Amino acid sequence: MPLPTPNSGESQADWISRCAGNDVMLAEHPDRQQRLAVCHSLWRGGKATAQTRREQLRYYAEFRAQISDTWLPKYTAAAGKELVREANEVVAAVAEDAPFENLTAQWTERMIAATRPLAIAMAVEGYQLAEAEFGKRAGLAGLAAKQTEIIAAFDRAELLANHLAPDVDRWLRAVTTRMSDTTLTQAVIEVDRARKAGLTGAQLSRTLRTALVARSKVRSDLIARSATIWNYNEGAKILYRDEGVAVLEWLVTQDDVLCEFCEPFDGRQFEITGSFAQAGETVPGNAGGTITPFLAVEHPPLHVNCRCAVVPVV
Numbered sequence: 001m002p003l004p005t006p007n008s009g010e011s012q013a014d015w016i017s018r019c020a021g022n023d024v025m026l027a028e029h030p031d032r033q034q035r036l037a038v039c040h041s042l043w044r045g046g047k048a049t050a051q052t053r054r055e056q057l058r059y060y061a062e063f064r065a066q067i068s069d070t071w072l073p074k075y076t077a078a079a080g081k082e083l084v085r086e087a088n089e090v091v092a093a094v095a096e097d098a099p100f101e102n103l104t105a106q107w108t109e110r111m112i113a114a115t116r117p118l119a120i121a122m123a124v125e126g127y128q129l130a131e132a133e134f135g136k137r138a139g140l141a142g143l144a145a146k147q148t149e150i151i152a153a154f155d156r157a158e159l160l161a162n163h164l165a166p167d168v169d170r171w172l173r174a175v176t177t178r179m180s181d182t183t184l185t186q187a188v189i190e191v192d193r194a195r196k197a198g199l200t201g202a203q204l205s206r207t208l209r210t211a212l213v214a215r216s217k218v219r220s221d222l223i224a225r226s227a228t229i230w231n232y233n234e235g236a237k238i239l240y241r242d243e244g245v246a247v248l249e250w251l252v253t254q255d256d257v258l259c260e261f262c263e264p265f266d267g268r269q270f271e272i273t274g275s276f277a278q279a280g281e282t283v284p285g286n287a288g289g290t291i292t293p294f295l296a297v298e299h300p301p302l303h304v305n306c307r308c309a310v311v312p313v314v
Contacts, residue, residue, distance in 0.1 A: 012059050015043055037132035060133045061251040061309035068228040071122050075227055078114045080220030087212035090187045095205050104180040111176045119172055119231050123164045126235025222304050233299040233310055240312045241272055247313035248272050260285030262308050
């Protein structure tokens, strides 16, 4: 059967969605990333000739954010499970009048173990999506030339995971350590509040558990949203770096058009080896607000719930 083709008046987003779910495409290209790459190629051949490169890249930014959303349930569940476990350990320590300030190191290691496989997988998919944007399957060309024996020994997905892991691991440890510190700070506040209210025994434990678990559920969702966007953009950035791209451009997605912090970043360019904002730098919004990232912002997210993307300047 023939491959599908874009219809007259069909938007690029509608076309990609229809193409990726087409029976012929599913049969001939069972691998999702390969199928997406073919759909992008068919669009460029049939409909995209009149589009500007910037319009195409903005579409890719939107598409990247949408695909990253598919990981939210898994990441939220993994992070949430660990945060609830941490909350219960605080409650147990308080009930036994034992310290809990020394638990942060084990919280960090457990959270990393629970979320690292997801973070790596998202970065790999971000890398592969960026390949589709470039209309390539080669990627890692320079790496392959230097490490042919490794490529021969490993499956490509495993090679990509190993290639991306060092950068992902540095980020994951930094943010997870901060998460553990936040858990401790929140626990100290809740314990102090409950004791000042005169709560003891079972009532103290019940109140603490309710407050800390409720916070855990909210935090796990926010953590997942930041992690999905970071890892997808990290994978894309490494693909761009492997392809010799020197400059990145920040693109705002529709979700962030009205964000006072992201909107001023739209179209901003920076060397791929640099940062859009430094750690500890005060970033002003266009409505008078400010945010201060604790890590250098090499790509989105700029803030919690940010859904922006970086694209190559070529």
